[in-house]
Amino acid sequence: MTQTSTALATNSTFGKLLKDWRQRRRMSQLSLALEAEVSARHISFLETGRSAPSRDMIHRLAEGLELPLEIRNSFLGSAGFSPAFRASGWESAELAPLRTSLTRLMDAHAPFPALLLDKHFNVLDANATGALFLQGREPGAETNLIDIMLSDPAARAPILNWDEMAPAMLTRLQAESRHAGGDPVLDEFAERLAALIEPGAPHHVPNTPCLTVRYGLGEGVELTLFSTVMEVSSAFDVTISDLRLELFFPADDQSRALLSQ
CATH class of the missing domain: 3.30.450 (Beta-Lactamase)
Known part of the structure; x- marks a missing residue:
């Protein structure tokens, strides 16, 4: 698989996850765009895999969707980034x-x-x-x-x-x-x-x-x-x-x- 096709597959994985959670939160692309301070067109491009999210954009989207920390890590991982939030053992x-x-x-x-x-x-x-x-x-x-x-x-x-x-x-x-x-x-x-x-x-x-x-x-x-x-x-x-x-x-x-x- 070429570098370009790998990037497209990663973008598609993130896009599907983003769309799924946006629909779970019953938000339109426009309402999420307003929360993340981007255009609805950019949200559409992210969901279809035409655009790749930055780490900062993922955090902004996660805030707008009010995602639990564990799911935020999943968002980052689906886009090829390392997790931002650790899960320490209760007895640690x-x-x-x-x-x-x-x-x-x-x-x-x-x-x-x-x-x-x-x-x-x-x-x-x-x-x-x-x-x-x-x-x-x-x-x-x-x-x-x-x-x-x-x-x-x-x-x-x-x-x-x-x-x-x-x-x-x-x-x-x-x-x-x-x-x-x-x-x-x-x-x-x-x-x-x-x-x-x-x-x-x-x-x-x-x-x-x-x-x-x-x-x-x-x-x-x-x-x-x-x-x-x-x-x-x-x-x-x-x-x-x-x-x-x-x-x-x-x-x-x-x-x-x-x-x-």
Whole structure:
């Protein structure tokens, strides 16, 4: 294969990837061109392989398409460039300062629950109260919060407002999969969760300012929590960009008192 034909094949591979992701984001060539500050004609040439992208252009297109870091590396590779973002192992020395800081944050959040999750809801770490969600399992890459909820009826049984929580969980799984361009793991979880929701069940809108999860603790005692999800801003490592720190808070005085005990 000549140098010219190799370049054309590379341009074609990148062009197909660009078009695929533009359509996944439901953007026209013009709307993407405006985001990347180029002409729609140039976007067309990139997609058909008539033009080759520069490294800077790929980064601009990735920003316009809001691509996950892992996909940005794929864009660069398809155009013949080296990856820009590394994926450090969670236990690597490079991430030790981050692990220490997040552990301190979760410990400081006690007695309220805290869970550190990756993009597939594997529980990488948890504080002592958060570990109660794991049904006796230890935090680690083999412990998955969604799988526990879907496969263990005992994990779902205490949730008094499952009819509110299940559709909200399903929406979150579907949204995160769409953002990733389709994630087989999240899609499988969504399919399994949808099977647990009664067909044609009405959509329940809670009468609270935000969605809360209500746990029955027996003898009429109820624990009500809401959660916030924190992410590391301006992450340039694939592993860090996939982290989600979920912090749970008591939604009423009774729940605060129960957790404080």
